[in-house]
Amino acid sequence: MIELENVEKEFRRGAGPLVPVLRGISLSLRPGEMVAICGASGSGKSTLLNLLGCLDQPTRGRYLVQGRDVAQAGDRLRSRLRAAYFGFVFQAFHLLPRASALENVEMPALYLARRRGELAEIRRRARALLERVGLGHRLRHFPAELSGGEQQRVAIARALMNDPALILADEPTGNLDAVASAAILDLLLEVHASGKTLVLVTHDATVAARAQRQITLRDGRIATEAACPR
Numbered sequence: 001m002i003e004l005e006n007v008e009k010e011f012r013r014g015a016g017p018l019v020p021v022l023r024g025i026s027l028s029l030r031p032g033e034m035v036a037i038c039g040a041s042g043s044g045k046s047t048l049l050n051l052l053g054c055l056d057q058p059t060r061g062r063y064l065v066q067g068r069d070v071a072q073a074g075d076r077l078r079s080r081l082r083a084a085y086f087g088f089v090f091q092a093f094h095l096l097p098r099a100s101a102l103e104n105v106e107m108p109a110l111y112l113a114r115r116r117g118e119l120a121e122i123r124r125r126a127r128a129l130l131e132r133v134g135l136g137h138r139l140r141h142f143p144a145e146l147s148g149g150e151q152q153r154v155a156i157a158r159a160l161m162n163d164p165a166l167i168l169a170d171e172p173t174g175n176l177d178a179v180a181s182a183a184i185l186d187l188l189l190e191v192h193a194s195g196k197t198l199v200l201v202t203h204d205a206t207v208a209a210r211a212q213r214q215i216t217l218r219d220g221r222i223a224t225e226a227a228c229p230r
Helices: 045-052 075-085 101-112 114-132 148-160 178-193
Strands: 001-012 020-029 034-038 062-067 084-089 165-168 197-203 214-220 221-226
Touching: 001 178, 020 045, 020 221, 034 045, 045 165, 062 165, 075 084, 075 148, 084 148, 101 114, 101 148, 114 148, 148 165, 148 178, 165 178, 178 197
Parallel strands: 034 197, 034 214, 084 165, 165 197
Antiparallel strands: 001 020, 001 062, 214 221
């Protein structure tokens, strides 16, 4: 499904030298599995997630999506891949502040819509997803009117809008209290159980332990990779 082959990523800070962030990462993701990416701050976790989601490109190496190398794909192809193949859940939610919960969830499908007649079906699906995450009564509320846990539920519904094969979650419980974190983890586990491949970056050992496989990064390299006891 997804394969990274000897991927490296470097950044330049100002006029300074190139700084390596990922160093020779090789990784395969199998359909339907749940993988936790762990490691200290600065170890390269979020950079790796951004590469997996085509939000960034590797400096060197190959990135195969269903056998096709997209490492150096152009902006248009990467945008289409992001919209059709990946769903994103971020720690900071990244909801549009002037759009309702319903409008936020609709947004990914509107990007792919080709005909005006699709709009009614898009709205129906968005409503159904918000009901699925327990927010059927909050369709018209704006992000500022929702709690942190509710905003993250909207973000999860948005991530599912285009029925992606892979859900990428970057510290999805990091801004939430213990009760909301547990509820969001349960929801993500439910999404995974429905057949989605789930990759999440987390500092939380409790969250990581629920995955099938745990990958730990250290200084931009995979330090350990192991199946989690179930």
